Structure formats: C-alpha cells, structure tokens
Amino acid sequence: MKNLIPPVKGARDFYPEEKAIHGWLYQKLKNVSASFGYQEYDGPFLERIDLYAAKSGEELVKEQAFVLQDRGGDLLALRPELTPSLVRMVAQRQNQLVYPLRWWSFGPFWRYERPQKGRTREFFQWNIDMIGVDSTEADAELIAVCVAFLRSVGLSSDQVVLRVNDRRLMDSELNTIGISGEQKKAAFKLIDRSDKLPQKEWETFASELGFTTQQISGIQAILNDTTLWKKSPSLVRVFDSLKALRADDFVRFDAHIIRGLDYYTGTVFEASDLDGGRAILGGGHYDNLVEDVGGDPLPGVGFAMGDVMITIVLEKYGLLPEPKSFTRAGLMTVFDENALQDALRLSAIVRDAGIEMVCYPAVAKLQKQFKYADRIGVRFVLVQGPDEKAEGKVSVKDLANATQQTVAEAELIGFLQQLLK
C-alpha cells in the first residue's frame, strides 16, 4: 500500500458507483439531444496544437493545454475543448453536409488547471451545436434544449436559472454611453465582475480601468434595467419562441451575462445554481467560426456543459439516482468440490434464459457465499447440495423476503421468471 503509485493530479477514477452515475447522465443528455433531432459525433482526443493556437492564442495553449510531442517532432495537444475540432470537421466536408446541422457529443477533455471544487484536469463535456442557420429561432431551440435537460434531471427553476443576454444589445447600449472600440473589452470584463465584487471595490476597479464616473453609472443603469431586452428585437423573438416551445421556465433576461469567449456575436446564455452561483453550462451564437479555420463563413449556436459541476449540483439537491449497484439477478452457490461443474451448468442454463447470473467462482462456506450475495445485491440465491442433486432439484432463496423453495431443474426457469416479475 505504501508504494502505490499516486494517480495523476486532477485525473479521475470511476469506481462502479460513479461510473453508473456517469452513465445515467450520459443517457439523460443523449435522450434530450435525440429528442430535438441532434446526431451524436466525436472528434479525436489528440489534435495538432496549431488548431488551438490559431484561435485561442499562444498563452492559453502553453499554460492550459496538455502538450506532447510525437516521434516526428510535431506538437500535439490533448483536446482542451471541442469547438475547434467541430469546426475543422465541418470545414473539411463543408459542401457535403446537410444544413442546418445538428450535432452533439459527450467525451473527455483536459486542461492543465489547479484542481478545486467543480474543476478537475480531466473532465467530460457535453457539446451541442446547430450550424448553418442564422436565426433567433435556432438560438431559442438551443436554450430549449438546456431547459429540457434541466427538467429531465429533475431540477426546478427554484434551484437553477438560465440567464440570457445578447451581445449586440450590450454593444449598442455601451455605444450610447460613449464606450466603444478598445474600451468595450474592458467594459465586458467589468460587467463580468459586477456580481463578484462588492459595490465599492467594483467602482474602484472600474475607475482603474479608466472609466469616467458617468460611464460607470451608465453601466450600472444598463445592468439594473430588467426590461432592457425589449430594446432588442432578437431577444424579444427569442423569448417569444421559448414561450411557443413551452420552455420559458428557468429562463430570465440578465444583462450581466457576457461569456468569456470572443467568438460569441449574438445571443449568449448561461445556467447556474441559484444557491452558489457557479456556472453549470454556457453557450451562445457565433457568426463565423468556420471561416476562422479556412472554410466559408457559417453561423451557428451551441453550448457546452461539464460533467463535474452538474453532478455536484444534482448531488446537492438529492437528484442523483440511487446507486442500486447492478442488475445482476442471482447468485449460484458452490456447495462443495463435487458441485462445481453443476454450479457452472446451472448458472449457464439460467443465463441462457436471459436472467443475469453470477456464479460463485470457488468452493467456500455457504455462509460466506450468502453474505457475498447480500453484499453485491442480487435478488435470489441458488443452492444445489447432495439432497437436491439426488432428486434433480434446486433450492431457490429469495433474499428480498427470506423465503426458500425447492423446485425441479426443469421448472427452474419458469419459477425464476415468476419470482423476478
């Protein structure tokens, strides 16, 4: 035990209970994606580093990506996100694909960050995008997909909020108070910070960024105006569409939502835990992603959700499924040395009838085998000792109600099917 090689920092072990939950989550988002007609795809886990360098900038790649060198000397990266791969895949077959394209994916990603609550170096992410259409109805659909997912895992609008904004609206609003060009980036950063910092510190931060008192109060006025969305025709349409889609619970306009990514150009949205504030998922509309890697311009809308944060939130609200171990139905015991072959034979018969069956793999005390059956959570236990063997019978113990019956081998399957009903 002492000399165990430690696991890689920020990597994750999935013990069966955790793997079961992971699989459950996968099923949920798969069903939601499919219900809107999205198709599953995946990219490679390894990409040339240039793919990310082109878009994300060298700093990010150097500091946040797991980089390795192949034998030819090329630099590769474990994918830190999926969008560049998606865009490359679309660009490669740009003229063969059918638009609007609806694709989704769930797989592992790596980022070299300092692990903490809700953040690991190895994580899974659900990515879902609609590409090739430039409408507010498409934006609304992706938001509706979010809502459908949140509902399907049992979350309510008391627990999670889905905040929606539009970058074009923020752009024009900033323009009207005299913030433009380079200052806009700083303003976005300031807006992003507005609910993290206390009022006074925020104002200090704002003047450090070079904003005038007038501009600062202008920004505050924008942020506090809950009806601001009415000035944005596209947001009005998004909210109307959401109502038509019957997906307007969870959803709320919020001018604070900007999103860190530069490539968002229109609608942006983000879901977060109301009690705790951490973001669960986020996404938005982009105009020209494909163009960036050398294809013709194609608009799209999409979002991404990490598995770690959502699992923490679901656990907090008691919404994770019971880890009712496995579905293995029964255990075949081994009475003694002479019974080994019969145990194998009987378990094969039961298994062939479609009943999940585990056979104890060695000779052991019955007490130990029964205890094992209890621990792994099977429903029934089969015993064939000398007495049963002599009459061609098997004893079946139902662990749920501690009853036991001895039945003829020929009637065993029917008996078990009845028991498992």
Added chain:
RNA sequence: GUGGCUGUAGCUCAAUGGCAGAGCACUUGACUGUGGAUCAAGGGGUUGUGGGUUCGACCCCCAUCAGCCACCCCA
C-alpha cells in the same frame, strides 16, 4: 501563478510534550446446508516524507511532498 486549511489503521476521526485509540469495515467463531441483526475473539500503524528542538515529539520549529478550499483564469 497567489493564499488558507489538512495529512494518524482499509474508511471516518480521537489522542494539545509522557505506554498510539474508537467506531465502521475485515477475518474467525457462537451457527458441522443459508445473507442483513446480535455477541465474542482476532488481524491490522516507521502518525505523508526528511531534518531540527527536547530527557522524551502524532503534538513544537524548518523544509518537502500530497490532498482539499478560495483567488486568478475559464477556450
């Protein structure tokens, strides 16, 4: 990258300078053909690692490693 907290049995944690412990788990038995409950016995430790202070260190000091948490960042 910055800061805080924590490292003691498989797990959760006691022991505040004087013999390293408990609960749970495990093994065995009470029960020679039967799980969950109960009882009894047993196994299990270089107190993360290295140094220092002290008659004496799990405890105090220094270093180091690891984990957790927050900040930064978040494609």
